[in-house]
Amino acid sequence: MQGQQIYQAISGNIGKVIRGQTAAIRKLVAAFISGGHVLLEDVPGTGKTTLAKALARSIDAKFHRIQFTPDLLPTDILGVSIFDQRDQSFHFHPGPVFTNILLADEINRASPRTQSALLEAMSESQVSIDGTIRPLDEPFFVVATQNPIEFHGTYPLPEAQMDRFAMRFSLGYVSPEDEVAILSDQKIAHPIHSIMACVSKHDVIDLRRKVADIRISDELKHYIIQIIRATRSAKGVRNGASPRGSLALMKTAQALALFDGMEFVTPDHVLEVVIPVITHRLVMDLEARFSGITAEDVIRDTLKSVPVPT
Amino acid sequence: MAIFNNPPFTETMNTSVIKAPPMLLAAGLLFWGWQTDQIVFSVLMAAMLEASHWLKFRWAISDREFNRISDFSSILFVIIIVYLFMTQSIDGIFTILQWLPFIFFLIVLAQVYSHHGRIKLSALFISLRRKSAQAAGRTITEVDLTYPYFVVCLLSASLGSHRSLWFFAGLCFLSAWALWPVRPGRYGLRIWGPMLVLAFGLGYIGQLGMQNLQSAVEGMVLAWMDELLWRNRDPERVTTAIGSIGRLKLSDRIRLRVDAPNKLTTPLLLREATYNIFNLGIWSAHEPAFTFIDPEVGGTIWTLNRAATPTQRVTISTYLKNEKGMVPVPHGTRQISDIAAVGIEKNPYGAIILDMRPGLVRYRATFDAESSYDAAPTPTDLIVPDQYRAEIAQVATRLGLSGKAPKAAAEAIKDFFKQNFRYSLIQRGRYAGSTPLADFLMNSRKGHCEYFATATALLLRAAGIPARYAIGYSIQEYSALEWQYIARARHAHAWALAYIGHHWEVVDTTPAIWAGLEDASAPWWQAFFDLWSWGSYRLADWRYSDVNNGDPTSLLWLLVPLFAILAWRLYRSERVSRSKDLAQTEPNRCPRRGEDSRFYLLVDRLGKLGFVRRQGETLRAWIARIKLDGSTPPIGPILDLHYCYRFDPKGIDARQRQAMNSMVETWLEKMKV
Amino acid sequence: MRDDSRARSARAIIRPFLLRNFGLVYRLSQWIRRRFTPAGMLVLGGLVAAGVFGIDTRRTLAFQIFALLFSLLVLSIVTAMTFRSRFRVHRLLPEFGTVNQPLTYRVIVENLSHRPQASLRLLEELRTRLPAYNEFKAARDPSKERRNWFDRYVGYPRWLELVHRNRGAAIQPIDLDVLAPREAIEARIGLTPVRRGYLEFSRSVIARPDPFGLFNAFYATENVQSLLVLPKRYSAPPIQLPGKRAYQHGGISLTVSVGDSQEFTSLRDYRPGDPLRRIHWRSYAKLGQPIVKEYQDEFFVRYGLVLDTFLQEAHEEVFEEAVSVAASIACAGRSQDSLLDLMFIGTDAHLFSSGRGLGGTDHMLEVLACVRPCREKSFSALRQLVFKHATKASGFIFILINWDWERQEFIRQIRLAGLPILVLIVAQSNDAETLDPGPMRQVPEQFCVLEVGKIEEGLGHLQQSPIH
Structure with a gap:
């Protein structure tokens, strides 16, 4: 199947379960296909778990969910080697990270040590325990969630670690009509149970490779770099976006172009995802924050000041 | 979305930071110089100020130096005020105000030639000076003094001694010049011009009105004073002083309305009171006792005299201030009818007191002008007071009155006044000081009706004819609005009565044009007052209609203003307006590859049609935003090719390029500006 | 003296009257300033001046200026209604x-x-x-x-x-x-x-x-x-009081919830004498042998930041500076493992903790932004609050706005308890010189007087004096 068709199948399938979030679904699938991970920052109950589950079911992939608690240990995530008395050897019991789609719920409730264990696994796509390196299955996609309201008992991800996520966005509440539709849908049973796979894992892996084939002109590359560099010198920013950010931006834009059935990236694709991709990578000055300058403001200003290719 | 930055804190905000356009100050100064006869100085000052536009040097004037200059000017101001006040008292104030441009010249000069070009407000006000207000969040207010200085020049010019229409013309011209740079950008000459002309017109009318208002207010104050002090104190008009009629002449208020069945060929005189003793400028009556008249059966007809000569009728409407009041009636009134009065009194001199109720009263008088039923003459009617005996005797001798028969003597006196005397208007706005009668008779030979009547009466007495002095109203003005004759306060008149041939005759020697002259000096807005007066008359009529049926149609007139308000509100409701095109700006261009794409022509054309792409907006987002209507050919396919051309590293082949170009051409054809 | 009281009583009558008029004057001046453009205000001024001078139309021509300016303004106002x-x-x-x-x-x-x-x-x-x-x-x-x-x-x-x-x-x-x-x-x-x-x-x-x-x-x-x-914040150095880190029973999860669990580090074989509740049952089931959980004990530092809100004779600005000092300390760098408890008396006794995953500086700053001087209660309420928490704290930082006998007594008692403390007094410049350290005489490096207007300097001095 063609890239566009695959995308439309997946997003249509997920759309049956999650109502009124077409833009969010598009971003999520773009991050997935471009090989990055997603951080959802949202109030409880907006459907984050359902979203991840629906994605997993649509592509017939394994799905695990980890609920992060303060006493969660790194071994609870990665797995633990346990000594078997009978064989006199250690057996490795893989943790929930060995899956295709991982939902790390409320990642900010675990201690920094546990957080970094997961983040290492995300960036390396492999886990090293007791000296052995165990690769993770492909595709491997992490959807982490943070609750922006609760402060008590949390360790918010430091901004330096946020860089590992390709995108950060929120689902938010939907329009009244869609909320009514949700109630109608779920009156009898949750639609997630009735969802079937519409594409195979191989198609997805193929699609991931096709992303790299999408052409991007030098001018747009320059444009992306200009934006990134501008964020480094913006007022109130202590650390701007890193090259990882520009890479993520480019790849996500390529994924979007693929979804639109185009063979090259246009400026609209770049602008569509600039804010979800770059905003969380900026480390703001403490003073700036308390003076009301937010990272999003900085990005918006940058977009105004850097001329868009026409 | 477009973004417009307002830097969070700037040093200069608020107040007058607009600089006056070049030469405006010079024009203002010259205007001032012309009006106050300081041409030489004003030319010098203007030259010094305006030279700053050509000369390039500037002084670096610090805040402290500004403060010093300002203090110096203030001290100078105070010294001059004190000096002028001591020498010229109140007039000194006006002189100072004429010199204001001198006093502030120095500081304006300093500002104009300083580097910074503006002055901090603290230079002008001492209270703002100590430890400048650099507390957080406070802005340092700076002012540009050129415009205020211009206004000061205009104000000072108005205090000059020239009084001509050129002042207003110059004012208008300078205002237009001064207001043009201040107008907001959205308004062009098409709206601003007519509005300014309207403002000038209104201003002109206003200033005329102000002048007239002052005269009218002064007149009104005097008339009301007269009412309060004189009229009310003397409800029975026991005395009348010379000059009291004169004061009435200042008012145009309608006092009486007379409905005569036939047109009046000569003015009808309605008399209020008669007097026969004159002393020290005051006429008084001898034993003016009032007696009651009994009404006829029915209570609405009062008969004063039962002679059977042919009569005329008039209906008179007037306002009573209290329950009882004197009302004017024609000479020789026989009967007063059509009035539901409580009682009517009369006195031997023919005065009538009506006892009814305050407000509008209307009565019909049946009269025979030829015969008058006043009391027979008494010796008092022949007395000439000592003060005037000499002058009266002189004139009487000159006219040879003693040898003439009464009728001939009366004619001679009439001719005498007709040929040698002139009527003089009571000057509005000036209190009519009383001129001695002697002066009137001998020297000035001009005055108003009281003088004429008094002199006539005295001369008649000197000729041996019993004479009395009557005051009342002269009915001659016909109001087209009201369809009846009206008498205003200034139609109050005084005349003499002579007893010739066994009846009292009217001898009115005041030049007949007096009413015309008075009328000519009436203000132009008298018509509005008349309308108002007529309105309240109709209302009072309806209210007080006890005998006559009130005319219900008069109430309909009250609805006219209501309709007017309704019509205005309907007119003000929403109107459909056409949309205007916006100003255009050049589209942003930073092409790299595919720089020569024809699509940019399309962008240009859209720009000319008024659609501008915002900063940070891609072409596709812009096209989607501007929502072109269905009549424009679709841009989507052209945009796709353009994108291909620009952003696809593989580029487009010649065929696609040609397709794009031809689509652009077609589009441009269809979308002419 | 009598003149003074008479003046005061006169003022008492005049002032309320003046107050009402201030409101009117203020509202009028605001209306003029907003509704009229600068040019409009100039025209208005000219109108008033021309009106004053043009009262007698025979004397001057200023009434013409009045008429013209008046019609300009009337037209302006009328068109503004559209x-x-x-x-x-x-x-x-x-x-x-x-x-x-x-x-x-x-x-x-x-x-x-x-x-x-x-x-x-x-x-x-x-x-x-x-x-x-x-x-x-x-x-x-x-x-x-x-x-x-x-x-x-x-x-x-x-x-x-x-x-x-x-x-x-x-x-x-x-x-x-x-x-x-x-x-x-x-x-x-x-x-x-x-x-x-x-x-x-x-x-x-x-x-x-x-x-x-x-x-x-x-x-x-x-x-x-x-x-x-x-509130305004100054750059404060990280506060380190001398003394030990107290053993905080409860570990990390003390900071996140009320409870008893402790940090679980690893498993090891059962040793005779280990309490039964430490057995890890799942491993036992798999291996057939008792396996026991190892815990790590938690030690961290907990400071109390005490803010004096009793504004009696002191000035408002002293209180504001005290709040700023508290905010500066709350934002100052801290070792990752320390907690800061903000204590003050408002309508009630308040205590807010921050640090180590407890809501962070934001919340504390929000609280400080809204703190008001306490006029109902007395200083003893603060004393009670501090003593209640004295056992759990590793040290105290006191921010006082007054140094009267009651407060000196209080500090003396705290010192007797043996806790390391840092006393910061915020005072006006003229009062600052005459402050006697009192009970802190022996440890002058823990007693700092911050003058209003020179707070940043004063806080900087804290950095320099080594507190070990």
Whole structure:
């Protein structure tokens, strides 16, 4: 199947379960296909778990969910080697990270040590325990969630670690009509149970490779770099976006172009995802924050000041 | 979305930071110089100020130096005020105000030639000076003094001694010049011009009105004073002083309305009171006792005299201030009818007191002008007071009155006044000081009706004819609005009565044009007052209609203003307006590859049609935003090719390029500006 | 003496009367300043002057100027009434602001009419509460020396100052550019808050001058929002008090919940004597042998930051500086493992903890932004609160606004308890020199007097003196 068709199948399938979030679904699938991970920052109950589950079911992939608690240990995530008395050897019991789609719920409730264990696994796509390196299955996609309201008992991800996520966005509440539709849908049973796979894992892996084939002109590359560099010198920013950010931006834009059935990236694709991709990578000055300058403001200003290719 | 930055804190905000356009100050100064006869100085000052536009040097004037200059000017101001006040008292104030441009010249000069070009407000006000207000969040207010200085020049010019229409013309011209740079950008000459002309017109009318208002207010104050002090104190008009009629002449208020069945060929005189003793400028009556008249059966007809000569009728409407009041009636009134009065009194001199109720009263008088039923003459009617005996005797001798028969003597006196005397208007706005009668008779030979009547009466007495002095109203003005004759306060008149041939005759020697002259000096807005007066008359009529049926149609007139308000509100409701095109700006261009794409022509054309792409907006987002209507050919396919051309590293082949170009051409054809 | 009391009683009668008039005068001056453009104000001034001089139309020609200016103004006002357009104004406020720090926020203005609009200005209004008589009487004028005798007596500048503080900031009007029909533009507005607490936005007003440019026509829309302004912060060095780190029973999860669990590090074989509840049953089941959980003991530092809110004879500005000092310390760098407990007496006793995953500095700053002087309770309430927490704390930092006998006694008692403390006194410059360390005489490096106006310096000195 063609890239566009695959995308439309997946997003249509997920759309049956999650109502009124077409833009969010598009971003999520773009991050997935471009090989990055997603951080959802949202109030409880907006459907984050359902979203991840629906994605997993649509592509017939394994799905695990980890609920992060303060006493969660790194071994609870990665797995633990346990000594078997009978064989006199250690057996490795893989943790929930060995899956295709991982939902790390409320990642900010675990201690920094546990957080970094997961983040290492995300960036390396492999886990090293007791000296052995165990690769993770492909595709491997992490959807982490943070609750922006609760402060008590949390360790918010430091901004330096946020860089590992390709995108950060929120689902938010939907329009009244869609909320009514949700109630109608779920009156009898949750639609997630009735969802079937519409594409195979191989198609997805193929699609991931096709992303790299999408052409991007030098001018747009320059444009992306200009934006990134501008964020480094913006007022109130202590650390701007890193090259990882520009890479993520480019790849996500390529994924979007693929979804639109185009063979090259246009400026609209770049602008569509600039804010979800770059905003969380900026480390703001403490003073700036308390003076009301937010990272999003900085990005918006940058977009105004850097001329868009026409 | 477009973004417009307002830097969070700037040093200069608020107040007058607009600089006056070049030469405006010079024009203002010259205007001032012309009006106050300081041409030489004003030319010098203007030259010094305006030279700053050509000369390039500037002084670096610090805040402290500004403060010093300002203090110096203030001290100078105070010294001059004190000096002028001591020498010229109140007039000194006006002189100072004429010199204001001198006093502030120095500081304006300093500002104009300083580097910074503006002055901090603290230079002008001492209270703002100590430890400048650099507390957080406070802005340092700076002012540009050129415009205020211009206004000061205009104000000072108005205090000059020239009084001509050129002042207003110059004012208008300078205002237009001064207001043009201040107008907001959205308004062009098409709206601003007519509005300014309207403002000038209104201003002109206003200033005329102000002048007239002052005269009218002064007149009104005097008339009301007269009412309060004189009229009310003397409800029975026991005395009348010379000059009291004169004061009435200042008012145009309608006092009486007379409905005569036939047109009046000569003015009808309605008399209020008669007097026969004159002393020290005051006429008084001898034993003016009032007696009651009994009404006829029915209570609405009062008969004063039962002679059977042919009569005329008039209906008179007037306002009573209290329950009882004197009302004017024609000479020789026989009967007063059509009035539901409580009682009517009369006195031997023919005065009538009506006892009814305050407000509008209307009565019909049946009269025979030829015969008058006043009391027979008494010796008092022949007395000439000592003060005037000499002058009266002189004139009487000159006219040879003693040898003439009464009728001939009366004619001679009439001719005498007709040929040698002139009527003089009571000057509005000036209190009519009383001129001695002697002066009137001998020297000035001009005055108003009281003088004429008094002199006539005295001369008649000197000729041996019993004479009395009557005051009342002269009915001659016909109001087209009201369809009846009206008498205003200034139609109050005084005349003499002579007893010739066994009846009292009217001898009115005041030049007949007096009413015309008075009328000519009436203000132009008298018509509005008349309308108002007529309105309240109709209302009072309806209210007080006890005998006559009130005319219900008069109430309909009250609805006219209501309709007017309704019509205005309907007119003000929403109107459909056409949309205007916006100003255009050049589209942003930073092409790299595919720089020569024809699509940019399309962008240009859209720009000319008024659609501008915002900063940070891609072409596709812009096209989607501007929502072109269905009549424009679709841009989507052209945009796709353009994108291909620009952003696809593989580029487009010649065929696609040609397709794009031809689509652009077609589009441009269809979308002419 | 008698003259003084007479003067005072006279003032007591005159002042309330003056207060009512201040309100009127203030409202009138605000109306003129907003409704009239600078040119309009000049014309108004000229009108008044011409009116005064032109009273006698025979004497001067000033009445002509009056008539002309009057008709100009009347036309301006009348045409200003024809402003029928509608707009929508949406404010995007940031999370916080800081006292005396300029902040900017975005405003989106949407043109709801069919016609393009130009020459518009946007005026943002903050809710202004006019001060009551008590407030006015009690307020001190910060720039008292600048005023002359008359101003000081009448008190109008002082009143104005109060109004400015109540409002919280002054927002200058900004010019908007051309708005197409149905178009929305974004603008940036800057303001500098002058006090901490909430800024209440009330209305947004779009103003458009008349064709002459003299009078503004208004379109006002209700737009209620609030913005929290945090107290001013200085750069404070990280506080390290001498003393040990107390063993905090409860481990990490003390900081996250009430409970008893401790940090679980690893498994090891069972050793005789281990408590049964430590057995890891799952491993036991798998291996057939008891396996026991290992715990790590938790030690961390917990400081109490005590803020004195009893404002008796002290000035308001001393209290504000004390709050700023507390905020600076709360924001100062801390070792990752320490907790800070903010304690003060408001309407009740309050205690807020931060650090180590406990809500962070934001919340503490929010609390400090809203703290008010306590006038109902006495100092003993604070003493009770501190003693209640003395056992759990590793040390205390006291921020006092007074150094009277009661407070010295209190400090002496705390020292007797053996806890390491740091005492910071915030005082006016003229009082500062005469402060006697009292019970802190032996440890002068733990006693610091911060002068109002030189707080940053004072805090810097803390850094230099090594506290070990």
